[in-house]
Structures are given as structure tokens and as C-alpha cells.
Amino acid sequence: MATSDLKLLGGWFSPFACRVQIALSIKGLDYENIEENLNPKSDLLLQSNPTYKKIPVLIHGDKTICESAIIVQYIDEVWKNNATSSILPSNAYDKAIARFWVSYIDDKFFNSLRNGLFAQDDESKKKYFDELEEVLLKLEEVFNKLSEGKGFFGGEKIGFIDIALGCYLSWLKVKEKFTGTKMFDEAKNPGLVIWAETFSAHPSVKGILPETDKLVEFAIAMAQRLAAAAAAPPK
Amino acid sequence: MTTNQEEVKLLGATGSPFVCRVQIALKLKEIEYKFVEENLVNKSELLLKYNPIYKKVPVFVHNDKPIIESLVILEYIDEIWKQNPILPSDPYQRSLARFWSKFIDDKIVLASSKSVFTIDEKEREKHIEESTEALQILENELKGKFFGGEEINFVDIAAVFIAFWIPLVQDIADLQLFTDEKFPKLYNWSQEFLNHPVVKQNLPPRDPLFAFFKARYDGLLAASK
Numbered sequence: 001m002a003t004s005d006l007k008l009l010g011g012w013f014s015p016f017a018c019r020v021q022i023a024l025s026i027k028g029l030d031y032e033n034i035e036e037n038l039n040p041k042s043d044l045l046l047q048s049n050p051t052y053k054k055i056p057v058l059i060h061g062d063k064t065i066c067e068s069a070i071i072v073q074y075i076d077e078v079w080k081n082n083a084t085s086s087i088l089p090s091n092a093y094d095k096a097i098a099r100f101w102v103s104y105i106d107d108k109f110f111n112s113l114r115n116g117l118f119a120q121d122d123e124s125k126k127k128y129f130d131e132l133e134e135v136l137l138k139l140e141e142v143f144n145k146l147s148e149g150k151g152f153f154g155g156e157k158i159g160f161i162d163i164a165l166g167c168y169l170s171w172l173k174v175k176e177k178f179t180g181t182k183m184f185d186e187a188k189n190p191g192l193v194i195w196a197e198t199f200s201a202h203p204s205v206k207g208i209l210p211e212t213d214k215l216v217e218f219a220i221a222m223a224q225r226l227a228a229a230a231a232a233p234p235k
Numbered sequence: 236m237t238t239n240q241e242e243v244k245l246l247g248a249t250g251s252p253f254v255c256r257v258q259i260a261l262k263l264k265e266i267e268y269k270f271v272e273e274n275l276v277n278k279s280e281l282l283l284k285y286n287p288i289y290k291k292v293p294v295f296v297h298n299d300k301p302i303i304e305s306l307v308i309l310e311y312i313d314e315i316w317k318q319n320p321i322l323p324s325d326p327y328q329r330s331l332a333r334f335w336s337k338f339i340d341d342k343i344v345l346a347s348s349k350s351v352f353t354i355d356e357k358e359r360e361k362h363i364e365e366s367t368e369a370l371q372i373l374e375n376e377l378k379g380k381f382f383g384g385e386e387i388n389f390v391d392i393a394a395v396f397i398a399f400w401i402p403l404v405q406d407i408a409d410l411q412l413f414t415d416e417k418f419p420k421l422y423n424w425s426q427e428f429l430n431h432p433v434v435k436q437n438l439p440p441r442d443p444l445f446a447f448f449k450a451r452y453d454g455l456l457a458a459s460k
Binding site: 051060063065066067070071073074077078092093095096097099100103104138 | 330
């Protein structure tokens with residue numbers, strides 16, 4: 001369905017922008033993808049997300065929607081074409097469970113990964129990556145329960161939790177390069193290992209997740225900037 | 236209205252703003268439920284069974300199926316019991332309601348609590364600045380009598396923390412975080428909200444709660460000396 005009034009302010013490196021792209025792809029929607037540089041932030045970004053000044057922002061006609069999990073739900077609710085492309089489950093209880101795990105991922109998973117990747121000292125790094133391991137054990141359990149033997153957290157088809165977690169796969173590959181350990185331990189997270197492949201191969205995901213090498217370069221530059229900022233004397 | 240076959244339970248603690256949110260929503264929709272008062276120091280087996288991840292209240296249990304996280308619970312309640320809706324039906328308005336409720340949770344709840352329960356002056360100043368900035372953003376956002384317009388909605392219910400808890404705890408540390416001079420619209424809103432017939436009946440008794448927080452504050456002060 002061609003819609004000339006859909007724009008996404010995003011960034012190729014942003015897992016949150018990826019979420020929105022995947023959702024738009026699932027629904028078969030056309031949109032204009034606007035790459036935000038963030039350095040400096042564009043007037044469009046500052047106007048459309050004055051509260052947080054962050055990407056992604058979905059612009060739909062004269063409406064702006066912010067926060068990736070909220071945007072994905074918006075897309076699912078506006079374009080509820082048919083059951084095969086629905087992102088959230090139809091049952092209210094299953095929806096609540098999905099919303100809970102997405103909020104858990106945004107809190108526990110994201111913070112452990114981000115803090116671990118950019119920690120300044122080895123002790124902090126270890127602490128955060130140990131936390132991440134705990135989180136992954138939990139998510140393995142959740143995957144086994146919710147997938148019911150099928151490929152996705154959403155069961156037979158890709159769903160809200162899949163998108164929320166899957167958007168981080170490229171960043172997990174960055175962690176692999178930085179630490180030398182596999183993103184999912186085959187012994188502890190066998191389900192997630194297979195899920196990662198299934199997810200990445202999904203037609204609505206292909207081509208959206210950033211290439212690992214490019215992201216590694218980006219992450220190194222980001223780590224250097226953060227280290228410099230931490231070391232700089234206060235102004 | 237619940238049927239005889241349905242079982243609705245809320246595991247909570249009197250004094251929790253997150254539990255209060257759920258109680259307001261249930262009352263607004265006239266849903267009968269059983270309230271189970273949890274001792275948060277000595278957590279029950281039931282709580283640990285239903286919320287092993289966070290071990291917190293509220294836990295909403297509908298026909299033996301548990302749901303956690305207050306905003307997730309509110310959405311669930313709204314979907315199952317359609318009377319007196321708390322979320323708009325329009326997807327864009329829903330996205331705004333979700334955005335502002337999350338904003339309250341992410342930017343106001345923790346920062347304002349820390350503005351009170353922090354001993355270090357510099358740290359405290361930082362939290363006060365953050366809370367003030369966030370409250371100003373919300374002040375600018377409020378257009379009508381309630382965030383929901385003429386009737387309270389999802390955002391109003393999420394903001395119960397601002398209306399009842401902030402004024403209570405700021406008194407303990409003698410802070411002027413949330414006042415009618417600083418935030419006239421939001422302050423007016425809080426008075427309307429606290430006087431709303433459904434909200435009024437679901438607020439915890441002020442004095443015991445004040446005493447509880449004062450004890451915590453005094454404890455912090457003592458520990459820092």
C-alpha cells in the first residue's frame with residue numbers, strides 16, 4: 001500500500017529505528033526513510049520530538065509518534081489489514097505478556113548491553129555482561145514458553161517481542177567482536193541461537209539490520225567519544 | 236461488572252502509587268475484585284510465584300493469570316472491561332497517552348523521589364533540576380481540565396503519583412518541588428483529580444504514609460552522619 005505521507009526519522013545504527021522499519025515492512029508500507037546524522041540534530045528532529053530529541057520518530061501526515069515500542073503499536077493499530085500481518089497478539093492476555101517482555105527488554109537487556117559495551121573499566125564490563133547473561137537465560141525460558149516449538153516469540157509468525165529483541169542482533173554481533181565470545185551461548189541459549197537465524201532470515205527483516213563491520217566501526221568511534229568525554233575536565 | 240465465573244485479584248500494598256493506579260481504574264469501571272495486602276518486607280509465596288522477575292506489586296490476577304507492571308495492567312483492564320474507557324479509541328491519541336504515561340514513569344517518578352531521598356546536596360540539586368524540567372514539560376502539555384479532557388484517562392491515572400505522592404514527600408524534606416506558583420495548570424489539575432469521586436475513595440490514608448516516608452528519610456539522615 002503506497003502512502004506518500006509516511007516518513008521515518010531514523011539512523012542505520014539505531015536498533016530502535018530498525019524496529020520501526022521491520023514493522024513497516026511487515027505491513028508492506030511505503031515510506032520515506034530520513035537518515036538523521038544526530039551531530040547536529042536536525043530542525044525536523046527537534047521539532048517532531050521536542051521532549052526527547054531522539055530517533056526514531058514516525059511522521060504520519062501531520063502526526064508525529066515517538067518511542068519505538070509506541071510507534072510499533074501505532075503501526076499495528078492503524079494498519080490492522082489482516083491477521084497474517086498483525087504484530088501484537090489478538091488475545092488481551094497475550095498482548096499484556098508481550099508488552100511486559102518488551103518493557104523488560106528495553107530496561108534490563110538494553111541497559112546491560114549498552115553499559116557493558118561502553119564501560120570504561122574491566123570490572124564494570126564484567127558486571128554488566130554477567131547481568132546480560134542472566135537476562136538471556138530468562139529470555140531463553142520465555143522463548144521456549146511462548147514459541148510453543150515454533151520459530152518466533154510470537155509463535156508461528158514474527159511478533160512484538162521478536163522485533164523488540166531482534167533489532168539488537170547487530171549490536172550483539174558487535175559485542176561478539178569486542179569480547180571474543182559468541183552472542184548466544186549454545187549450551188545456555190540454544191533456543192535463542194536458532195531464533196536469531198530464523199529472525200534474521202525473515203523477509204521483513206532482511207536488509208534492515210546493519211552490517212556488523214560497519215557497526216563495529218561506528219561502535220569504536222562512539223566508545224572513543226564517550227571515553228574522551230569521561231576523561232575531559234568538567235567545564 | 237464481573238461475572239460469577241471470573242476471579243479478579245489485585246496483590247498490592249496500601250501506599251504504593253503503582254497499586255493505586257490499578258485501584259482507580261478498577262473502581263472507574265466498577266469491577267469487583269479481591270485486594271490482597273502484601274507485606275513487602277516479608278513477601279508472600281503467592282507474590283513470588285506470580286512475579287518472580289521483579290517480586291513487586293501490583294500484580295493483577297484474572298482467572299488465575301497474572302499480569303505485572305501497572306501501565307501494562309491498565310491497558311489489559313481497559314481491553315477486557317469496555318465500560319468507562321481509559322484509553323482513547325483513536326490510535327494516534329492512544330500513542331500520545333502511552334507516550335505521556337511512560338514519560339511520567341521515566342522522567343518524573345524516580346527523579347522526584349530522589350529529590351527527597353538523597354542526602355548529598357549536589358546529587359539532590361541534580362534530581363531537583365531534572366524533576367522541575369520534566370514537570371514543566373508536563374505543565375506545557377496539559378490542555379484541559381484533565382489529560383483526558385473532561386474525564387480522567389490513562390495519563391491522569393498514571394499521574395496520581397504527582398498529585399498525591401509528590402506533595403506528601405516534598406513536605407518531609409521541606410522542598411518546594413511541586414507548587415501552584417511553579418506549575419499553576421498542573422497544580423489545578425491535581426486538585427481536580429484528587430477530588431474526583433472515584434479517585435478520592437482510592438487514595439491511601441495520608442498520615443500513616445507520611446509517617447512511613449518520614450521514618451525512611453530520618454533513617455537516611457542518621458545513616459549519613
